[in-house]
Amino acid sequence: MSADVFVLVEHRDGAVVEGTFELLGRARELAAAAGGEAVALLAGSGVDGLVGQLGAAGRVVVVDDPSLAEFTPTGWLAALAPIVRDRAPLLVLATNSGVGMDVAAGLSIAAGLPLAAYATAVELDDGSPLVTCQLYAGKVDVRVRFAGGRGIVTVVAGAYPVDAGRASGSPTIERLAPAATDNRVRFRRLIRPEAGDVDITRESVLVSVGRGIGEADNIALVEELAAALGGAVSSSRPVADSGWLPRTRQVGKSGLRVKPKLYLALGISGAPEHLEGMRDAGLIIAVNTDPRAPIFGVAHYGAVADLLDVVPALTKRLAG
Amino acid sequence: MDLVVLCKQVPDLAEELEIDSAGTDLDREWLNEVASEWDEYALEEALRLRDAVGGTVTCLALDTGSVDELLATCLARGADRAVKVGSFDERPDSHTAARAFATAVAGLAHDLVLTGVQAIDDLDGQVGPLLAATMGLPHVSVVTHIALSADGSTATVNQEYSGGVVAEFEVDLPAVLGVQTSQEAPRYAPVSRVRQLMKTAEMDAVDVAVDGGSGLVVEAMSIPEVGGRAEMIEGSPDAIAERLASLIRERGLVAGGVR
Numbered sequence: 001m002s003a004d005v006f007v008l009v010e011h012r013d014g015a016v017v018e019g020t021f022e023l024l025g026r027a028r029e030l031a032a033a034a035g036g037e038a039v040a041l042l043a044g045s046g047v048d049g050l051v052g053q054l055g056a057a058g059r060v061v062v063v064d065d066p067s068l069a070e071f072t073p074t075g076w077l078a079a080l081a082p083i084v085r086d087r088a089p090l091l092v093l094a095t096n097s098g099v100g101m102d103v104a105a106g107l108s109i110a111a112g113l114p115l116a117a118y119a120t121a122v123e124l125d126d127g128s129p130l131v132t133c134q135l136y137a138g139k140v141d142v143r144v145r146f147a148g149g150r151g152i153v154t155v156v157a158g159a160y161p162v163d164a165g166r167a168s169g170s171p172t173i174e175r176l177a178p179a180a181t182d183n184r185v186r187f188r189r190l191i192r193p194e195a196g197d198v199d200i201t202r203e204s205v206l207v208s209v210g211r212g213i214g215e216a217d218n219i220a221l222v223e224e225l226a227a228a229l230g231g232a233v234s235s236s237r238p239v240a241d242s243g244w245l246p247r248t249r250q251v252g253k254s255g256l257r258v259k260p261k262l263y264l265a266l267g268i269s270g271a272p273e274h275l276e277g278m279r280d281a282g283l284i285i286a287v288n289t290d291p292r293a294p295i296f297g298v299a300h301y302g303a304v305a306d307l308l309d310v311v312p313a314l315t316k317r318l319a320g
Numbered sequence: 321m322d323l324v325v326l327c328k329q330v331p332d333l334a335e336e337l338e339i340d341s342a343g344t345d346l347d348r349e350w351l352n353e354v355a356s357e358w359d360e361y362a363l364e365e366a367l368r369l370r371d372a373v374g375g376t377v378t379c380l381a382l383d384t385g386s387v388d389e390l391l392a393t394c395l396a397r398g399a400d401r402a403v404k405v406g407s408f409d410e411r412p413d414s415h416t417a418a419r420a421f422a423t424a425v426a427g428l429a430h431d432l433v434l435t436g437v438q439a440i441d442d443l444d445g446q447v448g449p450l451l452a453a454t455m456g457l458p459h460v461s462v463v464t465h466i467a468l469s470a471d472g473s474t475a476t477v478n479q480e481y482s483g484g485v486v487a488e489f490e491v492d493l494p495a496v497l498g499v500q501t502s503q504e505a506p507r508y509a510p511v512s513r514v515r516q517l518m519k520t521a522e523m524d525a526v527d528v529a530v531d532g533g534s535g536l537v538v539e540a541m542s543i544p545e546v547g548g549r550a551e552m553i554e555g556s557p558d559a560i561a562e563r564l565a566s567l568i569r570e571r572g573l574v575a576g577g578v579r
Binding site: 012017070071072073074077097098099101102104105106108109110113114115116117118130133135136137138139140141142143144145146147148151154182184185186187188189190191192193204205228229230241242247248250253254255256257261262269283285286287290292294296297298299300301302303304305306309310313314316317318 | 437438
């Protein structure tokens, strides 16, 4: 048992992902308060370049093996579970991504540690972890403790600033061979999206639509508003899933992160996955029929109304 | 190909959520429940795969006393069999659900177990990877595409990351997959058919031991202040549009101003 705070390192294309840096920065603070070390837990192959990015950690525990070069749920879990089980850290932090979800749940069972998901804050209260989780699409906050005082947390993106996790330093490097391998899931390739007609990450004005748009035919209404504003149309996940707009227009966790000067969120409730992609926009205006929609928690201005009523009226005023 | 789909109900977010008097759970007395959205994608994928290669689709739900409509809807959409698992007085946490489903799935033919990648109430993690770890099966979450090999021994699946990047994996079966979305929108089940099946369909039941818990202690549940940040604009759609137009113009955010 230790007072260490472990961070599962997620990496892709030779780069540590942003979410991992957010966790590393927080792990440093928590470990300092608990009297332990911030430990980066890294599975990979030929990982010197990655280790060099983890200066914010006090220690980097590396499991280096050709079979671990790319993330696979079974391979990484087999390599990392024995370490977590043996060392019994105070906390294991993972990003709330596909990688984090796969590994954290597996570790919870393998190491017999409880798991708290969708965390927006991880604190220590008298040395014992206190985690705030966001449930019901961001409509409810839950504060939880671990019965045994230690556990695993998957943390949503944006919960902590990324800069502290990019700090340089000279962590202790500890190299291990994998205690076990499991190749029942095999990595084949990464598929990147084809470039779209519009790069929404470069637009200054985004008119973004969600479920509230109702049907495909109504997309024309927001296209007109975007034209009047000299901006582009983007969307939340359901609109892209329905095929009403190309996937390249999707904002959020599984889409793109955008930071326009103006973000109009129309008929978007503001699930955490969406907020992750747009909360840093300069001016956020939300129109939604649900007065309790979480989007109003991040918007600067809001109106409880049907976008189908407001949009034509707004276009008329802005055009010409 | 024997496909198993794990289904559950969650509170309907179209309605206002309230916290109970103890402050540690939702007030469930008047809560309306709906099928968990991602489970519906999982069922749709299972039906699509069965229709393509043959086999069976069995839908499982933990019996919390109100799952008849959920399972009847699965049957109405085309599932071959519905099974109620255990008997639960309270809504089980994900770890308890995973243990209960593990017992039930072990007693069924299962080449592929599909469930929603997440649910809106997964406080202690997602059921799919917990089930897989409990059963010692491989698992992939955030799956957006599933294709089966000709001999049915493996599946090729896509796992979605941010920025639209996906990894393609080959997975040995049997396996558990957490489905993010289906290739087609979930097929429609006529309400009349669901009502009829609720009366006539034979649903199986399996007993499971209910024990354990999640190891989490809920200290407090609260509804965050929404609109705490946004300045709300009242009035008719025209009045709202008028105010928004001036806000946007004042900041020079109209065409040409910022490009």
